[in-house]
Amino acid sequence: MLGNTERPGGERGARAADPDLVRVLDDEGRAMRKPVLPIERRLALYEAMVRSRRLDERLERVQRQGRIGFHIGSQGEEAAVLGVAEALAPEDWIAPCYREVAALLHRGFPLEAHLDNVFGNADDPNVGRQMPVHFASRAHRCLSVSAPIGTQLPHAVGLAYAMKLRGEHAAVAAFFGDGATSSQGFHDAMTFAGVMKVGVAFFCRNNGWAISLPAHEQCAARALADKAVGYGIPAVRCDGNDLLAVFEVASRALDTARRGGGPTFVELLTYRAGPHSTSDDPTRYRDPDEVSRWAARDPITRLRKHLEREDAWDIDREAALLARVDAELKEAIARAEKKPRPSVASLFDDVYAEPTEALLAQKREALALDEGGEG
């Protein structure tokens, strides 16, 4: 049974008895109706979810060993991220929060480029100027991670509005957490999107926590989806640990956005299984029973059980997948770690189109210190 203190975050919302909740798989991985996603894609997505989990686990250890400064993962939220990623069309954009790197990798962003950012090396696409796991790729139509909470949401609606003005038929998938629904950016973006009917699908990963603040202490609404009503935006609540349900709900929301039907708010009920980031210790504020209840609803285990029921997966395939993924990650991490750091001179690039005298003087000073071994 669930404690009555667990309102209205992920805990209450993801109960099977909740009539509002879109689900395809039950907790044991039984399909309650025929899934839309074909079996080969279910298998590919299962592999992507496992890869994402193993990457997070490995990078958390690498951070603890002092080899990187910071890591932020998406353990427990893989279905919420990858179910949406699978529903995206190539021309759609992603306006990410910070837990959606698996969506970018799913689009073909190289793992190596991601790890170059994580290590902040000379090949880092962000030239060492962002924190680790602050990814971006114009080529893959993914905006830069915008660390101040909720600030990606006005960017997302601005982008969608620009596409509307240009007559382009693509959607923007905006990701954010439960905590972000209390931000100014959320209010601005939802107001604008509702009035201007722009093609954004708002994917709220309600993982129950905003660092140490539980969702029910942040918001007194029955469900975060109820917030959308006030903005005139249709809302759907979906079991965010059910990959097949997330895919179906996301496909509809993105399709509506692409066809000029305006925004949808999707509340994905899930759980942040790990720490907020490597700078956090959730054992100081979280009930271990809550963590174990959610472990029993893990999105990866659920999909694996489903695939086993379909005779599409077994213990040998699992072992082969883990061996393949672990070898890939180990090798890619070793490569990124060996690369040189960005040069000191690169610190002064991209500050002004024409560098000022003062900046050039600082650059000379920094280079002299660097040569002297003090840089």
Ligand SMILES: Cc1ncc(C[n+]2csc(CCOP(=O)(O)OP(=O)(O)O)c2C)c(N)n1
């Ligand atoms: C404006 C602002 N305030 C505070 C922070 C510090 N901060 C980083 S993440 C976070 C919690 C966000 O929670 P939520 O939106 O639920 O996303 P989650 O981390 O759970 O995915 C906070 C308060 C910040 N980055 N920006």
Ligand SMILES: [Mg+2]
């Ligand atoms: Mg949260």
